[in-house]
Amino acid sequence: MDAHTGASTMAAPPEPTSHPRLLRLAEHTLEILSDPGEGAQKCGQIFGEASARMGNGVWTVEIIPAEIQPPARSPAGGSGNRIRVGQGPVTNWGDHANLVVAFNEQVLLGRHDLDALADDAIVLIENRWASEDDEVIRKQWESAMAQLTTRNYRIIEVPMETECLEVVDAPRKGKNMFVLGMLCWIYRRDLETVREIVARQFRKKSAEVVEMNHALLDVGYRWAEAHLDFQFDIPCTPPSVPMVVTNGNQAVALGAIAAGMELCAMYPITPATSVSHYLGDIFERFGGIVHQAEDEIAAAGVAIGASYAGKVAFTVTSGPGLALKTEFIGLAVMGEVPLVVVDVQRGGPSTGLPTKVEQSDLLAALFAQAGDAPRVVIAPATIEECFNAMITARRIAETFRCVVIVLTDANLATGVQPWIRPELDRRWLADPVDQAAVPNGVRPYEWDPNTGLSRRFIPGQPGGMHTLTGLAHDERSTVAYTPDVHQRGCEMRSRKLAVLQNALKPPPVHGDSDGDLLIVGWGSTKGAIEEAVDRVRAEGQRVSSTHLTFLSPMHPGLRELFARFGKVMTVEINYSDAPTAPYITQENRRLGQLAWLLRASTLVDVDCWTKVPGEPLRPARIHAAIRDALSHERNP
Amino acid sequence: MSDCDCSLLVLGEDEAQDYTMQDYAGAMPRWCPGCGDHGILTSVQRLLEEEQLAPERTVFVSGIGCSSRLPHYLKTYGFHGLHGRALPVATGVKLSRPDLHVFAVMGDGDCCSIGAGHWMHATRYNVDMVALMLDNEIYGLTKNQTSPTTPQGHPSNTQPRGSYLPPLNPLSATLGISNASFVAQTSDWVPAHLYATLRAAYRHRGFAFVRILQRCPQYSTKIFDSFLRDPSRTELLIHERGIDVPEVADLYPNRRRHDPSDLDAARAVAQDTSMARLGVFYQNESHPRYEETRHVPPHSVDERLELLTAEFDRHAI
């Protein structure tokens, strides 16, 4: 084995040992990286699911290359999973990986460059590249190793393909199961559980395929047992309540079904598409359909047409698609057609970062529209909330005859986490409208003058004939341009948000209810923010956080809450100017999107710390930002 | 269009009630005097009455334009939506409520310009509805701009020295789309033909596309004048499988036997724009209809709860 200079140890697998060092850990973060198509993701998913079943807290994130077919062995082409496993619940992807399995050195290098590995990370790497016939590859290996050895990683070479040859002729396809077996030994996973999940994953294939994968699993397990000198024990507490494991997009799809939705109209766009893949597979069994429209505009139109005709319909998209749906959303607001729009946010503007997380559509969700078009915007913060949000969204959309935009993001969409299995409620699936004839004299916008609420008519109901219009209209839906009619229509549509706001509660506070600094977040950052807040609190700082589910209307009580803290700061995954950047002044600084909103609605001088790293925020970075904010407060 | 038994709301057949023209009259039309849309409205009302369509089970979806005001002047359900977007909304309505009689009403700008993508795809979906394109070959509501169907050289406010391009041919375009199932042309100034065409379109099972040549005395009188003055510039397509309107035979001596089941012939006839051809160019009821292809039987709440429980079992740990 080559001995590399540098701090990291670089070695052939240690001699077999009958007494591996067993380390008890409260948590550990591992990554599995391969070229696309080599199955690192499947390996990671199974590992995550097995860990969840055994009773560990788990958060799994996909590592996705932005291109469909990046060149093999390229640093930007790494595909795989990060899995954070803990003794207790895990709410986010953490900071650094403690252990990495890489199928080649280039994908490893890609993660190294992003500072994804802990300085003392253990790296298990396929070693065939070191002795490849192709000199270019050997050179690449050497130069990668030279870079990697600048850190204190413990690099262990693993003859993955050679070992797999024991079982299969074409080891490239089977390596992921070998790796899974290896990880099962390292983390002392219950092999039976893993074998069962593997069998289920391949249930559509032949018995031989399942057997072969089980055999590869065993080879990996035995190799690790024979060659590694460490094992990790992360204590498990088998869950006391029934749990399920899904990603956020599956939770949205399940939520849609549980909410009684019958039509999902969409146009493919990452990272929203997998909602429709999953629904495409199962929705018809529930009497629902996925309509893949010719574009996002048509998808919105079909959903609105269906809703107008009495169905429960929604449309799902990401930022660029939301932009295209804008005009139709305005029509739904104006015509008071219930509509649920799910926006799985990604990096923008324009095509931006299609596979990466961002929270940059908040202001678009609230305001992108011609004219005044009040709508409800809610943001689930966890995978479980993705499910619940769909039920809430339908209820609000129908009760208030309004548009509800559900903002999730790429982090929730692809993150996998165990959550408490919901108790299904038949009321969620109720038919949307009373189909009786419309009583004489009732008008299509019979607005209650206090609440703006009115009864919804649908075609088929005798006595309800009228023409819904996007033009300004009165209670009869008669087009009218007089000043008072338009003023009143706007008033009534806006009033509904105030009525909804009256039914909301102030958001819960994580930490003490007063202090020096309050962090405010929304959406998928909740776990990372709370972990960072816990860390600063453990250092004795008076910091708390709150997380907003309702962005429009806003939760009540924010002003009073903010008044109890010396400083308020949002943490978001969107762009804001750094206060110290050239030309940036207090006056021209562009802020994080929630910060703008909070300033406007509370008149508090809300600050923000936001970043657009194309990855979920790491608790350590939020932690550092909080420390900075506190020191600025004290020595401005 | 035909009734389909599947529905979210099982309301039964249209009530046997005697509907009169009055039952279909909505607000007072606000089109210019002499506008072709008036006659089209009357023909539509006559169709509703002759076919005795229950007003509450009839939906007119439109876009934005003078033409798209039509639903307001009916007493059915109406959906006056966005410029260019009548077809997706109408598709959503029919897809979820096959029991409703669905009509889409569009202008030429609506259908062939801003909504052109939807037009192509709606043709291919072949959802059972009547799509009326009220083609005045100009933008009326926005006051005289060139439309995709404006004849080359015709001046407008946006192209005052005459439209630069040869016009788009909506019939050829529709006939070029796979799954097209009904394509016809008629005009507002031959009411008997207009009515017969609407009836054929309504009775067609599938997406029935009707281009109605429509006079706009405000902005495009010149375009249609020559047809009105000189009947020899019009040719009727007649066939026992198409439509034949004996009442207008005297007026329009040019008659061509055209079999609407012959797609190649339809394309050839549509391509030649030297005359205004009125009649059914193409009809084929054997094409799949999207709402039937996608039909799934409704499931009771109990069934859905049970299935969802099973689905959660798959994700259970």
Ligand SMILES: Cc1ncc(C[n+]2csc(CCOP(=O)(O)OP(=O)(O)O)c2C)c(N)n1
């Ligand atoms: C998105 C959008 N763009 C533009 C308009 C303005 N607009 C209204 S109607 C119309 C064209 C009308 O022409 P046509 O569709 O031929 O209908 P007509 O008035 O001639 O019946 C336009 C451009 C609009 N309402 N919405």
Ligand code: SF4
């Ligand atoms: S502008 Fe033309 S199309 Fe519009 S109402 Fe007047 S005549 Fe009819």
Ligand SMILES: [Mg+2]
């Ligand atoms: Mg026009």
